[in-house]
Amino acid sequence: xxxxxxxxxxxxxxxxxxxxxxxxxxxxxxxxxxxxxxxxxxxxxxxxxxxxxxxxxxxxxxxxxxxxxxxxxxxxxxxxxxxxxxxxxxxxxxxxxxxxxxxxxxxxxxxxxxxxxxxxxxxxxxxxxxxxxxxxxxxxxxxxxxxxxxxxxxxxxxxxxxxxxxxxxxxxxxxxxxxxxxxxxxxxxxxxxxxxxxxxxxxxxxxxxxxxxxxxxxxxxxxxxxxxxxxxxxxxxxxxxxxxxxxxxxxxxxxxxxxxxxxxxxxxxxxxxxxxxx
Amino acid sequence: xxxxxxxxxxxxxxxxxxxxxxxxxxxxxxxxxxxxxxxxxxxxxxxxxxxxxxxxxxxxxxxxxxxxxxxxxxxxxxxxxxxxxxxxxxxxxxxxxxxxxxx
Amino acid sequence: xxxxxxxxxxxxxxxxxxxxxxxxxxxxxxxxxxxxxxxxxxxxxxxxxxxxxxxxxxxxxxxxxxxxxxxxxxxxxxxxxxxxxxxxxxxxxxxxxxxxxxxxxxxxxxxxxxxxxxxxxxxxxxxxxxxxxxxxxxxxxxxxxxxxxxxxxxxxxxxxxxxxxxxxx
Numbered sequence: 395x396x397x398x399x400x401x402x403x404x405x406x407x408x409x410x411x412x413x414x415x416x417x418x419x420x421x422x423x424x425x426x427x428x429x430x431x432x433x434x435x436x437x438x439x440x441x442x443x444x445x446x447x448x449x450x451x452x453x454x455x456x457x458x459x460x461x462x463x464x465x466x467x468x469x470x471x472x473x474x475x476x477x478x479x480x481x482x483x484x485x486x487x488x489x490x491x492x493x494x495x496x497x498x499x500x501x502x503x504x505x506x507x508x509x510x511x512x513x514x515x516x517x518x519x520x521x522x523x524x525x526x527x528x529x530x531x532x533x534x535x536x537x538x539x540x541x542x543x544x545x546x547x548x549x550x551x552x553x554x555x556x557x558x559x560x561x562x563x564x565x566x567x568x569x570x571x572x573x574x575x576x577x578x579x580x581x582x583x584x585x586x587x588x589x590x591x592x593x594x595x596x597x598x599x600x601x602x603x604x605x606x607x608x609x610x611x612x613x614x615x616x617x618x619x620x621x622x623x624x625x626x627x628x629x630x631x632x633x634x635x636x637x638x639x640x641x642x643x644x645x646x647x648x649x650x651x652x653x654x655x656x657x658x659x660x661x662x663x664x665x666x667x668x669x670x671x672x
Numbered sequence: 673x674x675x676x677x678x679x680x681x682x683x684x685x686x687x688x689x690x691x692x693x694x695x696x697x698x699x700x701x702x703x704x705x706x707x708x709x710x711x712x713x714x715x716x717x718x719x720x721x722x723x724x725x726x727x728x729x730x731x732x733x734x735x736x737x738x739x740x741x742x743x744x745x746x747x748x749x750x751x752x753x754x755x756x757x758x759x760x761x762x763x764x765x766x767x768x769x770x771x772x773x774x775x
Numbered sequence: 776x777x778x779x780x781x782x783x784x785x786x787x788x789x790x791x792x793x794x795x796x797x798x799x800x801x802x803x804x805x806x807x808x809x810x811x812x813x814x815x816x817x818x819x820x821x822x823x824x825x826x827x828x829x830x831x832x833x834x835x836x837x838x839x840x841x842x843x844x845x846x847x848x849x850x851x852x853x854x855x856x857x858x859x860x861x862x863x864x865x866x867x868x869x870x871x872x873x874x875x876x877x878x879x880x881x882x883x884x885x886x887x888x889x890x891x892x893x894x895x896x897x898x899x900x901x902x903x904x905x906x907x908x909x910x911x912x913x914x915x916x917x918x919x920x921x922x923x924x925x926x927x928x929x930x931x932x933x934x935x936x937x938x939x940x941x942x943x944x
Contacts, residue, residue, distance in 0.1 A: 440787040446862075456858045459868035460909070463693045463742050467678055551788060600860065600938030618863035619940060621739045636942070666788050672863040672940060687903070700911065702889060717825045722818035728902050730820075734830040736885060736893035736911045738866045744907035745896075757817040769817050 417565040419558045419658060422572065426659045430607040434595065443611040443666040445604030449595040453602055457670065466543055466616040466668045469623045473544030476537055481526045487541075490522035499542075499549035500665045503556060503654045505564040512567045512650040516542060516625055520645075533644035534628035539614040542625055546614065546667035553664060554611060556657040567647075571655030574648055575606070580639030586652075601672060610656045612669030619672060626653055681756045681774040688750030688774055690721060690729075692743050692758060700735035716741065719760045723750050723774075750774050830892050835884055835919060838892040842882060843928055847921050850875065850929035855920040857933045864912045864937040872905035875924035881906055882923075887916035912937045 430442065437448050447454040464470075477487055477495065488494035502515040513521075516538055520530040531538040558568045575586045586606065589598065594605035613626045620628075627644045630652065634641035642648050676695040681688055694716065701713030719731040728747040750756070752774055759769035829841035839847055856870040871881050881904065882895040893910045904922065912918070912935060919932040 438787060444787065452858055452860055453862045456862050456868055459870070459907070460742075460866065462744065462907075463678075463680070463691045465693070465740050465742075465866075467693055468695050468740070471678070598942055599940060600862075601940045601942040603942075618866040619942070621865065664788055672942075700889075702913075717822045718820040720818050720820040722816070725816050725818065727818055727899055729899070729906075730897040732826060732830075732895040732897070734890060734893055736888050736890065738909040738911055742907070742909050744870075745903065745905065747899075747902040749901060755816045759817060759820040761820045761822045763822075765822075767820065769819060771816055 417569045419565070419568050423659060423661055427607060427661075429591070430594070430605050434605070439662075440664050442605055442608030443660075443663050445609060445612060445669075445671065446602040448608075449604070450602045453672070460670055464616070464668075464670050465618075466614075466623055466670060469540045469543045469614075469616065470547055470668060472537075473540035473542070473547075476541050477544050481523075481528060483526055485526050487519060487522050490525065491518065495545055496548045497552065499546045499667075500552040500554050501556065503650060503657055505557070505559055505561065505567065505654075507559075507561060507563075510563040511647065512564075512571075512654045514626075514650055514653055515545060516627070517645060517650070533625060534631065535620075535622060535624045539623040539625050539628070542614045543623060543668035546665060549665040550667075551664045553662045554657060554660045556654065556661065558654075558658055567651045567654055568658065570648070571651035571653070574652045575655055580634065580637030582637040584637045586633070606656065606659065608660050608663045608666075610653065611660050611663050612666040612671070614667055615669040615671045617671050623668070675770070676768045677758050677760070677770050679756065679758055679770070679772045681750070681772055683750055683752050683754075683774050684746075687746050687748050688723070688754075688756070689746040690744065690756065692721075694719070694741050694743075694760065696739070696741060696760075696762065698733075698735065698737055698739045698741055702735075714762060714764055716760045716762045719743065719758070721745075722757045722759075723747065724754055725757075826895070829895070830890055832891055833889070835886060835891055838884060838890075839882070839921060839928060842892065842895060843880070843923060845928045847928035847930035850922070850931060853920055853922055853929060853931035855918065855931045855933050857918050857935050859934075860936045860938070861912060863940060864914070866909050867912050867918075867935060867937075868907065868909050869918060869920075870905070870907040871920040871922070872903075873922045873924070873929075875904065875922055875929060877925045878904035878922055879926075880921075880923035882921040883908070883910060884919040884921065885910065885912055885916050886919065888913050 441448040447457045480486055492498055503512045506513045516533050558564050578585045589603050590606035593603045596603055614623055616623050627649050630649050631641040679692040681690045696716050697714055699711050699714040703711050705711050713735050715735045716733050721729040729745050754774045755771050757771045761767040826842055829838055832838040832841055852875050853873045861867045878898050880897055883893045884891045885893050896906050915936045917932050917934050919930050921930045
């Protein structure tokens with residue numbers, strides 16, 4: 395009997411605390427942002443959204459020159475037209491979105507309790523199209539990034555405010571996104587964190603690696619390397635290819651969850667998209 | 673052709689500062705496409721700015737000018753409401769032009 | 776425009792122009808330009824005298840000879856603004872300005888590009904001797920700004936490093 399009690403006590407004490415298994419996005423957020431502020435004490439918190447330009451003065455000077463007349467201006471103007479245009483059935487994108495879609499980009503991605511999945515603003519726009527009898531737009535580039543450029547611009551300066559509600563499915567999606575971020579992949583065996591946490595501020599050949607904090611806030615971006623605009627998903631696919639991992643489908647759950655995690659980690663930082671990058 | 677010229681012209685104490693962004697591939701002829709074929713050169717050769725009908729800048733460009741090219745310059749004169757005209761022609765003979773009001 | 780968050784947040788964002796203003800200058804002109812502006816207001820660009828030969832030269836001397844029929848002497852009165860290390864060789868901001876008098880032309884050359892001459896500008900009287908643009912550099916090179924002042928050519932140069940990006944395309 396005594397032996398049984400000792401075994402029971404040992405089992406109770408040695409059982410891993412359930413708290414450690416509980417998903418705690420708020421604690422993660424604090425730790426994440428604290429890490430970057432401690433690592434880069436001279437970077438004002440809001441400046442993290444400027445990625446490599448917060449890390450390197452020479453690059454910042456070039457960016458400021460280019461931003462005199464941003465290369466995404468055509469996309470921005472076109473996005474405004476696209477958003478305002480009526481569908482063949484007379485409805486508009488504005489009918490599908492809260493606040494008519496204006497000033498809401500900072501709240502995406504959001505968890506959809508009906509489907510139990512994370513919805514990015516791009517996916518919300520495509521859902522709107524389908525409901526109104528139209529085909530989905532490509533999620534990576536083209537009209538979608540122009541629409542996103544416009545909608546993001548309408549949230550310019552607003553603090554990122556993505557919510558992980560107290561719903562086990564939402565917390566699971568957040569946790570999957572977090573795991574994706576820290577998991578190594580590809581032939582080069584890098585994780586997102588390899589470059590955007592450990593390597594943040596360092597050079598990768600001629601490029602300066604952006605910190606993960608604020609990384610998502612300047613999308614969609616006109617990339618000189620692309621010579622065109624692209625969404626976050628376009629970049630996820632590119633990053634996957636660069637570490638020689640097989641990329642996912644553009645609308646994959648992995649990418650949605652990753653975007654959810656990244657946006658949540660940038661809580662409070664100002665929406666800075668559309669952006670220009672090397 | 674869809675609008676390829678974005679221009680901002682601002683009267684500033686006796687001068688007008690002009691910035692323009694032009695949508696054009698400015699293909700140099702040195703880049704290959706996905707199938708390995710060279711993309712033929714296609715770039716703006718001449719870009720002309722005029723104020724009230726008088727030329728204020730002529731740009732002669734080669735394929736080394738960046739894609740979606742940018743130009744900034746200023747000229748004496750010009751006041752709010754005046755007309756600035758911009759016109760370009762490329763090596764294939766394609767062209768576009770527009771006018772804009774000085775702000 | 777959109778309401779921006781008060782306080783320090785927005786001040787780290789690049790200064791923005793009104794989406795609307797930029798569009799109006801372009802957009803409304805597109806709607807009304809052809810109608811309200813007299814045809815004589817638009818000076819059409821003409822490629823008749825485009826200096827094809829100058830843009831096909833592979834050295835500074837040959838390019839300047841073809842374009843101006845002269846050689847240039849170095850002048851400290853030309854300010855050439857280029858980055859030390861290009862963030863991307865396809866989009867390198869270059870700004871040239873000068874205090875030299877009677878400027879009639881400005882040219883930008885990149886000595887290690889396949890063709891040396893990148894751009895040239897005819898500067899009429901009344902136009903400031905200052906231009907900004909963005910050029911492609913094939914590799915690390917010397918960028919040369921040439922100014923035609925009082926009928927003579929002057930130049931200034933700066934080295935620009937161009938490296939392969941590590942973050943792909």
